[in-house]
């Protein structure tokens with residue numbers, strides 16, 4: 001029997017050729033899946049199209065676009081039995097990367113065709129759905145500054161350049177976090193609350209990695225005092241994330257919890273899944289196992305979960321290192337480390353007026 005699905009396609013996402021990309025998707029999927037294709041417009045968003053598809057009774061929705069498009073569709077599918085297919089064509093593609101979904105259209109279509117599903121956590125963030133992470137401070141300001149035109153011209157480099165600009169105006173803010181009857185007060189430059197974040201979202205990587213189906217959120221607070229410390233702390237986070245190792249650093253505080261409220265002084269912007277959508281205060285709660293996605297089978301899932309449950313939060317999770325990935329990780333770490341150093345120099349050149 002032919003399967004059927006609604007394909008929600010953002011024609012302006014990413015830097016590729018959308019016509020070519022759509023043709024490729026159709027050529028891969030339509031032999032096996034009867035597709036109802038809906039394109040997003042400036043006026044009609046992916047969430048509205050998903051709601052219309054649900055009213056028609058679809059059981060599978062495939063979202064194709066950047067993190068904004070995929071997150072908008074996912075938000076509508078939370079706590080439903082409708083399956084989400086992901087074809088990521090955006091700038092960062094954090095959503096797909098965090099969930100272990102490969103990055104080519106061909107591989108992503110293959111995963112949908114294979115039909116294996118996985119149930120992952122999501123979160124409610126000031127009543128808005130969140131899949132990847134919520135960011136306050138440095139990352140939210142970086143996202144705010146990386147405008148559409150800059151992303152179109154430069155891709156991921158837009159975020160790096162925007163990050164450099166933000167470093168120049170870096171200011172600490174007071175943050176108060178309430179969770180499980182505890183009150184924590186810190187001076188912060190960045191607060192990240194992650195459900196499932198890829199290593200490249202390094203400001204969220206206090207625990208070394210996030211687990212998408214553990215029923216918990218990972219909070220990471222960066223408390224460094226100046227640019228040099230922030231760059232060093234970011235590099236430490238990135239390295240640990242690439243090795244799946246928990247961080248141990250004086251300027252990083254992190255823990256796992258189900259629900260928390262966060263207030264800041266002064267109020268700060270909040271970016272949810274890559275878009276700045278509201279301001280502090282923030283109430284955020286994990287919704288365990290609330291979204292069904294097509295995903296590759298990951299043999300490590302079960303062991304990851306056991307490790308997360310068994311290990312105390314501050315232990316160093318050395319058993320989690322995937323040795324075969326270590327070399328690749330170091331290569332990426334070196335590359336991104338180099339970029340961080342470049343950011344550091346760019347900062348000094350700019351403050352000195354070169």
Ligand SMILES: Nc1ncnc2c1ncn2[C@@H]1O[C@H](COP(=O)(O)OP(=O)(O)OP(=O)(O)O)[C@@H](O)[C@H]1O
Pocket residue numbers: 010011012013014015040041042045065066067068069070089090091092093094151274
């Ligand atoms: N046809 C369209 N014309 C103009 N804007 C559109 C259209 N369809 C969707 N949008 C806008 O695209 C944005 C979502 O883009 P999305 O996040 O999917 O891609 P991206 O920005 O390339 O990816 P990333 O978030 O990874 O950078 C929304 O703001 C939405 O309003």
